[in-house]
Amino acid sequence: MFTFTPLLGAQSASSKASQSILELDGGIKILVDVGWDDTFDPLDLQELEKHVPTLSLILLTHATPAHIGAFAHCCKTFPLFTQIPVYATSPVIALGRTLLQDLYASSPLAATFLPKATEATHAGRILLQPPxxxxxxxxxxxxxxxxxxxPHQPLPSPFSPPLNGLTLTAYNAGHTVGGTIWHIQHGMESIVYAVDWNQARESVVAGAAWFGGSGASGTEVIEQLRKPTALVCSTRGGERFALPGGRKKRDDLLLDMIRSTIAKGGTVLIPTDTSARVLELAYALEHAWRDAAGSGQGDDVLKGAGLYLAGRKANTTMRLARSMLEWMDENIVREFEAAEEGKGVGPFTFKHLRILERKKRLEKILSDQKPKVILASDTSLDWGFAKDSLRLVAEGANNLLLLTEPLHKERITEGQESTHRKTLGSMIWQWYEERKDGVALEKASDGEMLEQENLDNAADALDDRSSSTSEDSETEQQGRVLNFSTSLAHSNRNKLGLSDEDLGVNILLRRKNVYDYDVRGKKGRERMFPYVAPRKKGDEFGEFIRPEDTADELSLAEDGEVDAAVSSEDEVEGQSFEGPAKAVYEKATLTINARLAYVDFTGLHDKRSLEMLIPLIQPRKLILVGGMKQETTALATECQKLLAAKSGMDVSAADSAVIFTPVNGEVVDASVDTNAWMVKLSNNLVRRLKWQHVRSLGVVTLTAQLRGPEQAVLEDSTEENPSKKPKLLEEEKKEEGGSTEVATNAPPEGAKPSADKSEVYPLLDVLPVNMAAGTRSMTRPLHVGDLRLADLRKIMQGAGHTAEFRGEGTLLIDGMVAVRKSATGRIEIEASAQSAAATNLGRGGGSFLAVKQKIYEGLAVVSGS
Structure with a gap:
């Protein structure tokens, strides 16, 4: 049994968040992804909260907010969530940690608000304490x-039923470093969960492992991912075609737009994420600046422009990236090895890219009029340094806001206007799509015209800037002012009129130009130089603020020593805030005169790759999620035709692949189509079974006689008393006043029905002697198993043979025997003519016979019993 329930991300036009529940036989529930959208609405997590007490394990696919954004919130808010085992690749763990640390440090709204049931009437925007x-x-x-x-067999949660041999296997999904395609094997169910993958290789991220991963040249999907009983695939980008020319054309288009802006003296703002796609952008721009610096062209505008990466955890992200080279494309590994040998600079050792982690430093860079390129998080423009930078970049007519991902725009009806907040990023994307003020065309270096939208008129955008404060009411702030004025009054006490005798030794401190004091004849403290310990003045709310303490720092900043002042402000900014907080909203007018442009840097599958890969995977059942309704419906219709054509059937045939397009909250049954029955085996039959083990499965063939449930009751009584014959048992029951028929009828009135359901199962028992002799001659041995060519290669090499892959899916052994595996799993062996002398050699009687013997050894030979 297998049922699939999308909680978020199915046919959604306004959210890219992904959450899915996979329920398997025996009550096993798997949660895949804990995504959240940019509004951080806790109502989106209500359905997930209901499933938490029944979850067995959690799987994570990508280190992006759409897949992992609510993980920390769930761990802090839902009591049982931390007891559920979670599985992910090492890059997803490391980069996801930096992502959420940046998220909660940049966006106070991610902490969510106090539930309405426990709020006071006058405090409607109290924030919870963020992690x-x-x-x-x-x-x-x-x-x-x-x-x-x-392959890995996971551990279940404390409140989960047994997993019964469930196996997880992670494969590279592309799109992000460490991104995962999950293969889940449980009994007869073989499920492939592939959401947000990319088959194309990029500069940093390798392509998806459908054909074997980086360096593979196969034309067929690997065995582990081919012909699953169910494939869960995303449809995001299902109506988009990749840019002709591939990765190089994409990078050139990006650099042409940057050069055209820098030549005008403008600033380019590129919103990006914190720890996923930023690696691809940072690598491409850093190497473009290196090429410009190393070229002999003096007129390259990139030489005089600055390149910056702004993010609160940018240094940590790049440090982690240097330790994840084995998870990246093989070209990154070769570049790193060349740097180790002194032949160049490492891939993430930046010579031109400067990292900014403080808001004040970013504002200082933006206030400079020199041309520059700034990568800032986040892509949504709703939080992070990208939102802060937009306020300073938007008003410049020569500046450029360069989007690298399409932003989902809110589709709000009139009745929903009061409950949904329209985000800044969705508004800007809507302006770009509508081409509000026309399209500005500029010629690129190759003569192609570039489209850049120019918003010349002022546009009013709602900027919900949130600020947190530790004060719960205005009266407390008034109290602080009174305390400060009182402390100033106390400073005048030393001006009271006192005589020299009254002052004593303190005259050295209180009187000016007094340096001598006669201590002869004095005792105690009058003989000691006076010292007054400084006492910090304050109350139960803390120390009093003294404006004169900050006067020196302000004068230093005015004298030009800005770095010292900025560093002190950075220390204050970096301090974590603890205590009650309240969100205060302000409406601001944002005038956007900058140009808008878009280059696709999402690194996701497109229409061509989806329509090419899905027929090659050949799923029995296809579940489409993770896209808008229009692209999901269109892809489902096209895949229905392609899968039917692949199998040679009509689209309306009953045996054609079943395609599901669920919406959020809809449960679809995608169980494997098998004919299976529950039967009970007699003890005599179990003793005669001879099991053969194939990997983690036990296989046995049997020939038995099927009996009804009524005879199974008598069988149980016989097995409990094996020394007695059935006839004696019947006589004993008659002596007790009952009969055999009465014993098998319904229980008497008032008696509780038996909880043991095994009584209703049919019984399989050994055949009578007269029937067993006739069936024994009809049974033939069966070869059960699925032998991989890679395993056969290792086996033959261990036996002393030479074995290597030649061509596509062909294993050549000793230069004479070719082994292939067809799409149906059938193993084909071809051999050249061998002399009698070669056949009588050692090594198992010749290559052909040796290969045949090893293949049989890798399969289970099951004979009838």
Whole structure:
């Protein structure tokens, strides 16, 4: 049994968040992804909260807010969530931790509000305490790291039923470093969960492992991912075609737009994420600046422009990236090895890219009029340094806002206007799509015209800037002012009129130009130089603020020593805030005169790759999620035709692939189509079974006689008293006043029905002697199993033979025997003519016979019993 329930991300036009529940036989529930959208609405997590007490394990696919954004919130808010085992790859764990630390440090609204049921009437916007950086690190330390292509049997949660041999295997999904395609094997169910993958290779991220991963040249999908009983695939980008020319054309288009802006003296703002796609952008721009610096062209505008990466955890992200080279494309590994040999600079050792982690430093850079390019988080423009930078970049007519991902725009009806907040990013994307003020065309270096939208008129955008304060009411702030004025009054006490005798030794401190004091004849403290310990003045709310303490720092900033002042402000900014907080909203007018442009840097599958890969995967059942309704419906119709054509059937045939397009909350039954029955085996039959083990499965063939449930009751009585014959048992029951028929009828009135359901199962028993002799001659032995060519290669090499892959899916052994595997799983062996002398050699009687013997050894030979 397998049922699929999308909680978020199915046919959604306004959210990219992904959450899915997979329920398997025996009550096993798997949650895949804990995504959240940019509004941080806790109502989106209500359905997830209902499933938490029944979850068996959690799987994470990508280190992006759409897949992992609510993980820390769930760990802090839902009591049982931290007891559920979580599995992900090492890059998803490390980069996801930096992502959420940046998220909660940049966006106070991510902490969510106090529930309405416990709020006071006058305080409607009280924020909950957000998870600290230490808590987020502790939550992510609970995740179990996995490697690619290594099957793993997970541990269940304390409140989960047994997993019964469930196996997880992670494969590279592309799109992000460590992104995962999950293969779940449980009994007869073989499920492939592939959401947000990319088959194309990029500069940093390798392509998806459908054909074997980086360096593979196969034309067929690997065996582990081929012909699953169910494939869960995303449809995001299902109506989009990739840019002709591939990655190089995309990078050139990006650099042409940057050069055209820098040549005008403008600033380019590129919103990006914190720890996923930013690696691809940072690598491409850093190498473009390196090429410009190393070229002999003096007129390259990139030489005089600055390149910056702004993010609160940008340094940590790049440091982690240097330790994840084995998870990236093989070209990154070769570049790193060349740098180790002194032949160049490492891929993430930046010579031109400067990292900014403080808001004040970013504002200082933006206030400079020199041309520059700034990468800032986040892509949504609703939080992070990208939102702060937009206020300073938007008004410049020569500036450029360069979007790298399409932003979902809110589709709000009139009745929903009061409950939904329209985000800044969705408004800007809507302006870009509508081409509000026309399209400005500029010629690129190759003569192609570039489209850049110019918003010349002022546009009013609602900027919901949230600020948090530790004060719960205005009266407390008034109290602080009174305390400060009182402290100033106390400073005048030393001006009271006192005589020299009254002052005593303190005259050295109170009187000017007095340096001598006669201590002869004095005792105690009158003989000591006076010292007054400074006493910090304050009350139960803390120390009093003294404006004169900050006067020196302000004068230093005025004298030009800006760095010292900025560093002190950075220390204050970096301090974590603890205590009650309230969100205060302000409406601001944002005038956008900058140009808008878009280059697709999402790194996701497009229409062509989806329509090419899905027929090659050949799923029995296809579940489409993670896209808008229009693209989901269109892809479902096209896949129905392609899968039917692949199998040679009509679209309306009953045996054609079944395609589901569920909406959020809809439960679809995608169980494997098998004919299976529950029967009970007699003890005599079980003793005669000879099991053969194939990997983790036990296989046996049997020939038995099927009996009804009524005869099964008598069988149980016989097995409990094996020394007695059935006839004696019947006589004993008659002597007790009952009969055999009465014993098998319904229980008497008032008696509770038996809870043991095994009584209603049919019984399989050994055949009578007269029937067993006739069936024994009709049974033939069966070869059961699925032998991989890679395993056969290792076996033959261990036996002393030479074995290597030649061509596509052909294993050549000793240069004479070719082994292939067809799409149906059938193994074909071809051999050249061998002399009698070669056949009588050692090594198992010749290559052909040796290969045949090893293949049989890798399969289970099951004979009838």
């Amino acid at each position: 600290t950086a230490e808590e987020i690190a502790r939550y992510f330390s609970l995740i179990h790291p996995l490697k690619y292509s290594q």
